[in-house]
Structures are given as structure tokens and as C-alpha cells.
Amino acid sequence: MSSSKPSSSRQDPGSVPAAVVNRLSMYLRELQHLLADGQETTSSSQLGHRLGFTDAQVRKDLAHFGHFGHPGIGYRCDELVGAIRRILGTDREWRVALVGVGNLGRALLGYRGFHRQGFRLVAAFDTDPAMIDTKIEGVLIYDILRLAEIVSAEQVELGLVAVPASDAQDVANQLVAAGVGGILNFAPVTLTVPSTVSKVGVDLARELEQVTFSVANRLKVDES
Amino acid sequence: MSSSKPSSSRQDPGSVPAAVVNRLSMYLRELQHLLADGQETTSSSQLGHRLGFTDAQVRKDLAHFGHFGHPGIGYRCDELVGAIRRILGTDREWRVALVGVGNLGRALLGYRGFHRQGFRLVAAFDTDPAMIDTKIEGVLIYDILRLAEIVSAEQVELGLVAVPASDAQDVANQLVAAGVGGILNFAPVTLTVPSTVSKVGVDLARELEQVTFSVANRLKVDES
DNA sequence: CATTGTGAACTTATTCACAGCC
DNA sequence: GGCTGTGAATAAGTTCACAATG
Incomplete structure (x- = not known):
């Protein structure tokens, strides 16, 4: 199921700093923990806080790849997990x-x-x-x-x-x-x-x- | 800044970026390989080349901690190994x-x-x-x-x-x-x-x- | 004359701050 | 009210380029 829905935009990765990819991986891990704890949504500030980053950093990092959040709501954990796995390529074996x-x-x-x-x-x-x-x-x-x-x-x-x-x-x-x-x-x-x-x-x-x-x-x- | 009169200068580490410390560790490893190959001295450009960095990067990184090189000569491998181990704290068990x-x-x-x-x-x-x-x-x-x-x-x-x-x-x-x-x-x-x-x-x-x-x-x- | 160490120029990354949205 | 996404401002990091040096 490669993404066919343009609403979750697959954006040109252009040139992405290695540090961003590293953090993406951290976000993924943290989101998986949140999901395991039964949390449905999270915010850039919560995610950042748990990892020691600013909220702006989290949003900017994700913005490299598309629009995954919902203003006023935050990020749906499962949705963002899926998005990050697609970005990292780990949405397959x-x-x-x-x-x-x-x-x-x-x-x-x-x-x-x-x-x-x-x-x-x-x-x-x-x-x-x-x-x-x-x-x-x-x-x-x-x-x-x-x-x-x-x-x-x-x-x-x-x-x-x-x-x-x-x-x-x-x-x-x-x-x-x-x-x-x-x-x-x-x-x-x-x-x-x-x-x-x-x-x-x-x-x-x-x-x-x-x-x-x-x-x-x-x-x-x-x-x- | 503050001048002591150290022959092997122990400089104020002030605030050193984590990335610099990471590279220091890479320099150390590379120097140990050079030593094992019997090389006595090296240069910022050789060291950088082997790791994919510029010569200026290598020199700037080391400059955070002191003056370890010899203009016209480069760096003595054993000397620099010692200096980096002191910096990293691995000059002891x-x-x-x-x-x-x-x-x-x-x-x-x-x-x-x-x-x-x-x-x-x-x-x-x-x-x-x-x-x-x-x-x-x-x-x-x-x-x-x-x-x-x-x-x-x-x-x-x-x-x-x-x-x-x-x-x-x-x-x-x-x-x-x-x-x-x-x-x-x-x-x-x-x-x-x-x-x-x-x-x-x-x-x-x-x-x-x-x-x-x-x-x-x-x-x-x-x-x- | 090859090579360091370093200020200055440049590039990249982070944070701020706010418009737009739920 | 809370939150995202993002241009503008700031900070940090890298490269350039050259005087100083053995």
C-alpha cells in the first residue's frame, strides 16, 4: 500500500540533514511508547519534552516531509508512526x-x-x-x-x-x-x-x- | 584566553559541541590505525580525508582544546593520541x-x-x-x-x-x-x-x- | 614550502513569534 | 484555548584564506 492519498503529502525529501533523520527515529520510538501507553494523540511540545528538544524543532523536522499534524489537536500517534515509518522506509520488511x-x-x-x-x-x-x-x-x-x-x-x-x-x-x-x-x-x-x-x-x-x-x-x- | 604557561596546553573546554567530541573519538581511532601502520606523523588533510571531513574541520576541532600540531610538519601521531585520550578522559582506566x-x-x-x-x-x-x-x-x-x-x-x-x-x-x-x-x-x-x-x-x-x-x-x- | 591556527565569510540549523485552524 | 506550520531572526557550525612557523 504505497501512499496514493495526496492528503498525507509525500514531499520531496530534497536534501535532509542526517541529524533530522536521527531525530525522526527518536520520535518514532517515543510515539510507539505513547501508543503502548494508550495515548491517542500527542503534541510537538510533549514529544519534544520527552526527548529534550523544543517544540519548534519537532515541527520543523516533520515539516521536511509533509504536513502530519492537526492544528488545535496535535498529532495522532498512529498516523504519525505510519508517516515516519514510510519516511524511514520501515513500513515494509x-x-x-x-x-x-x-x-x-x-x-x-x-x-x-x-x-x-x-x-x-x-x-x-x-x-x-x-x-x-x-x-x-x-x-x-x-x-x-x-x-x-x-x-x-x-x-x-x-x-x-x-x-x-x-x-x-x-x-x-x-x-x-x-x-x-x-x-x-x-x-x-x-x-x-x-x-x-x-x-x-x-x-x-x-x-x-x-x-x-x-x-x-x-x-x-x-x-x- | 586565560594564559597559563602550559607546554601541552590544557585549554578551557568551555562549551564543546557534542559533534566535536564525536569526531575527536574518530580522530583517535584513525590515529591508532596510522600508528599501527607505523606512521609517525599525519596532517589535518590526511586525517580528514580518511574520515570524510575537510582539513579545516579537523584543525578547528582540535583547536577547541589546545595547540597540538607543528606548522610545516603536521601532527605527531603518538602525541595527538595522547592529547585526545587526555581530552576524552581515556588516559586512565x-x-x-x-x-x-x-x-x-x-x-x-x-x-x-x-x-x-x-x-x-x-x-x-x-x-x-x-x-x-x-x-x-x-x-x-x-x-x-x-x-x-x-x-x-x-x-x-x-x-x-x-x-x-x-x-x-x-x-x-x-x-x-x-x-x-x-x-x-x-x-x-x-x-x-x-x-x-x-x-x-x-x-x-x-x-x-x-x-x-x-x-x-x-x-x-x-x-x- | 608544506602545514598549522585562526579571524572573517559563509552556510546550515535552531528558535522565535505569529497567522491560521480546530 | 491549544496547536500546527512557517517565514524571519538568531545562533551555531563549517569552510575559506592567509599570516605565522619550523
């Missing part, structure tokens, strides 16, 4: 593969949050012969040599890279060659990928360093 | 505790990257009686009821929250009450903590949503 079934990889295989937001882990890859052809959390683990074959057969669109830093670029290259559109990288290296492929990096030590900085400097630098 | 030894928690216990950057996991907490008093990855797991006691005894300064969303705020409150200075939260909720405590949130589904957005909109929105 995404087929995801994991490369690297180590410590972190196994945790990713079992992570409920992915499934909850519409991500489906359809394959995993590793080099360890003891693991190949076994299942973890219901996901079959393949020899990494079969990456191209399986990514194609399983129509994998996104890759999770959870291999050691030294292997990460090589794995990324293989994923790109196999045709994935985006990569979430957990290895502590900066990957180089073609501009046709999206990538986001998550480096856990780096995240902790953001915390130590604030603690060491005793000043508030909030984030999500 | 930090004692960290994990709460929630589920899927993700176990991965965090085994994550090498933490130790590599000077983080030491000294305790873990869970409610599962089968787990309590066992060790995982060399870390002893305590009953969560003993959180205050152990955090104090082990001088824990940072907490990792890897419990279900519904328990996260409660756990955060306990960590704060027990005296931790910062929290890295993996639960998909916005935690409320006193402004004397630092927090950073990592939501894996949200990170993947940043990827799907770019893929769905076929436009480059790079990040780390």
Missing part, C-alpha cells in the same frame, strides 16, 4: 544478513529490537567450520565463501558487519559486490563504500568515550 | 559495570574493543538465579539486589544498561543512586537522569533505520 558470528554477532542474531522494527535476519556468515550449517536463533550460518550466492538467493538488502577490524573492509567489499544497499558496521574502522551504498558505523568504545568525556569534564552533553 | 546479562549483555562482556580503549568491566548484574555467582568472560555476575553494594565496593564509575526497555529507567535510577557518573544505555527508551550524570543511548534498530532511510531515498547521508 527488510531482509538483513549478518557477517561475523562472534560474540557481538550472536547478540545481534538474538536481538529482539530488529524484528520489532521490521528487520528480518535471513542469513549469517562466518569462516569457522564448526559453525557453518548450524543455526543460531533460528538463523542458518553459511560459509562466508557463499556470501554472494546467498545474498542474491535470499534477496538480502542490508548487511551487518560484525567481524574483526582487519576483515571489515574486505567483508564490506563483498557485501557491496553482492548487491546490498546498506551496511551497518560494528568494526572500529572507517569503511569505504561506493556512494550508491549507505553505511552507518557503530563503535561501542567510541560511544563510551562520549560518556567519559562528559564525566571527565562534568558538563552536560546530552545525546539520545 | 575506567571501571564499568554491566546490568542485564542477556544476549546483548553477554556480547558486551566479551567485547574486546572496550578493554582496548581502557575500559575495565568489573561486575555484571542480573536477576536470573541461574546466572548469579557464575562468571562470564571472567566477570562475576551478581544479584541485581546487590547493585548499590557492589558498585560502591568495586568503585564502578560507568554503567552499561542492557536490560529490557521496561526495566531500563529503574536500573538507571539504581545506578545513579549508587553513584555512577555515566551511563551507556542500550535499551530503546529515553532515560531520565540528573544533569550531573552523563548518558549516551545506543539503539541498534535506530541505527539500522538511518541506513534504510538512505537506501529508501537513494541519497548519501554519511555518518562514521
Whole structure:
């Protein structure tokens, strides 16, 4: 059901700052909590307040993509959830593969949050012969040599890279060659990928360093 | 501004944008790779190029904290690594505790990257009686009821929250009450903590949503 | 002469404030 | 009355460009 109703306008995304997309994701999560609490509508100020933003910020962010609110009323939670999911592309299922079934990889295989937001882990890859052809959390683990074959057969669109830093670029290259559109990288290296492929990096030590900085400097630098 | 006479200037951090601290962390990682490759010095343009920033950006970021470069030469890698670690506070060990030894928690216990950057996991907490008093990855797991006691005894300064969303705020409150200075939260909720405590949130589904957005909109929105 | 550090110019992002609507 | 959406005002962040430097 791609939107055919022009009343909820699908607007030219033009060029949207990454920070806006990040906040969109936060709004979504917060709206889902509100819905779970049985709340039907919310306002830019409530939403902003819960996340530490101003009401104007919330409205401006949403205005990048269309008119989702109702003056005098606010936003209908379910409506806005739908709108944001459409914007983020998570109004459908995404087929995801994991490369690297180590410590972190196994945790990713079992992570409920992915499934909850519409991500489906359809394959995993590793080099360890003891693991190949076994299942973890219901996901079959393949020899990494079969990456191209399986990514194609399983129509994998996104890759999770959870291999050691030294292997990460090589794995990324293989994923790109196999045709994935985006990569979430957990290895502590900066990957180089073609501009046709999206990538986001998550480096856990780096995240902790953001915390130590604030603690060491005793000043508030909030984030999500 | 105020002049002390520091050879390695410790400058007033005043108010530093979170984005700068984030990049600092990236510079550090990149410098460590350069060092591992045997490179003695680098330049703002090399560093920037590897991360997708301009040279001016790199210099401005570092200028927030002091004068670390050598005109005509660039930056000595080891020197700059030391400076950035001092700024981030990771020039010493930090004692960290994990709460929630589920899927993700176990991965965090085994994550090498933490130790590599000077983080030491000294305790873990869970409610599962089968787990309590066992060790995982060399870390002893305590009953969560003993959180205050152990955090104090082990001088824990940072907490990792890897419990279900519904328990996260409660756990955060306990960590704060027990005296931790910062929290890295993996639960998909916005935690409320006193402004004397630092927090950073990592939501894996949200990170993947940043990827799907770019893929769905076929436009480059790079990040780390 | 390559490279830093930095004021000035520019660009981008946030907040204000208010018209229009429910 | 409460709330959105948005142009105008303000603030913040980035890049430019160049004097200073080993």
C-alpha cells in the first residue's frame, strides 16, 4: 500500500540533514511508547519534552516531509508512526544478513529490537567450520565463501558487519559486490563504500568515550 | 584566553559541541590505525580525508582544546593520541559495570574493543538465579539486589544498561543512586537522569533505520 | 614550502513569534 | 484555548584564506 492519498503529502525529501533523520527515529520510538501507553494523540511540545528538544524543532523536522499534524489537536500517534515509518522506509520488511558470528554477532542474531522494527535476519556468515550449517536463533550460518550466492538467493538488502577490524573492509567489499544497499558496521574502522551504498558505523568504545568525556569534564552533553 | 604557561596546553573546554567530541573519538581511532601502520606523523588533510571531513574541520576541532600540531610538519601521531585520550578522559582506566546479562549483555562482556580503549568491566548484574555467582568472560555476575553494594565496593564509575526497555529507567535510577557518573544505555527508551550524570543511548534498530532511510531515498547521508 | 591556527565569510540549523485552524 | 506550520531572526557550525612557523 504505497501512499496514493495526496492528503498525507509525500514531499520531496530534497536534501535532509542526517541529524533530522536521527531525530525522526527518536520520535518514532517515543510515539510507539505513547501508543503502548494508550495515548491517542500527542503534541510537538510533549514529544519534544520527552526527548529534550523544543517544540519548534519537532515541527520543523516533520515539516521536511509533509504536513502530519492537526492544528488545535496535535498529532495522532498512529498516523504519525505510519508517516515516519514510510519516511524511514520501515513500513515494509527488510531482509538483513549478518557477517561475523562472534560474540557481538550472536547478540545481534538474538536481538529482539530488529524484528520489532521490521528487520528480518535471513542469513549469517562466518569462516569457522564448526559453525557453518548450524543455526543460531533460528538463523542458518553459511560459509562466508557463499556470501554472494546467498545474498542474491535470499534477496538480502542490508548487511551487518560484525567481524574483526582487519576483515571489515574486505567483508564490506563483498557485501557491496553482492548487491546490498546498506551496511551497518560494528568494526572500529572507517569503511569505504561506493556512494550508491549507505553505511552507518557503530563503535561501542567510541560511544563510551562520549560518556567519559562528559564525566571527565562534568558538563552536560546530552545525546539520545 | 586565560594564559597559563602550559607546554601541552590544557585549554578551557568551555562549551564543546557534542559533534566535536564525536569526531575527536574518530580522530583517535584513525590515529591508532596510522600508528599501527607505523606512521609517525599525519596532517589535518590526511586525517580528514580518511574520515570524510575537510582539513579545516579537523584543525578547528582540535583547536577547541589546545595547540597540538607543528606548522610545516603536521601532527605527531603518538602525541595527538595522547592529547585526545587526555581530552576524552581515556588516559586512565575506567571501571564499568554491566546490568542485564542477556544476549546483548553477554556480547558486551566479551567485547574486546572496550578493554582496548581502557575500559575495565568489573561486575555484571542480573536477576536470573541461574546466572548469579557464575562468571562470564571472567566477570562475576551478581544479584541485581546487590547493585548499590557492589558498585560502591568495586568503585564502578560507568554503567552499561542492557536490560529490557521496561526495566531500563529503574536500573538507571539504581545506578545513579549508587553513584555512577555515566551511563551507556542500550535499551530503546529515553532515560531520565540528573544533569550531573552523563548518558549516551545506543539503539541498534535506530541505527539500522538511518541506513534504510538512505537506501529508501537513494541519497548519501554519511555518518562514521 | 608544506602545514598549522585562526579571524572573517559563509552556510546550515535552531528558535522565535505569529497567522491560521480546530 | 491549544496547536500546527512557517517565514524571519538568531545562533551555531563549517569552510575559506592567509599570516605565522619550523
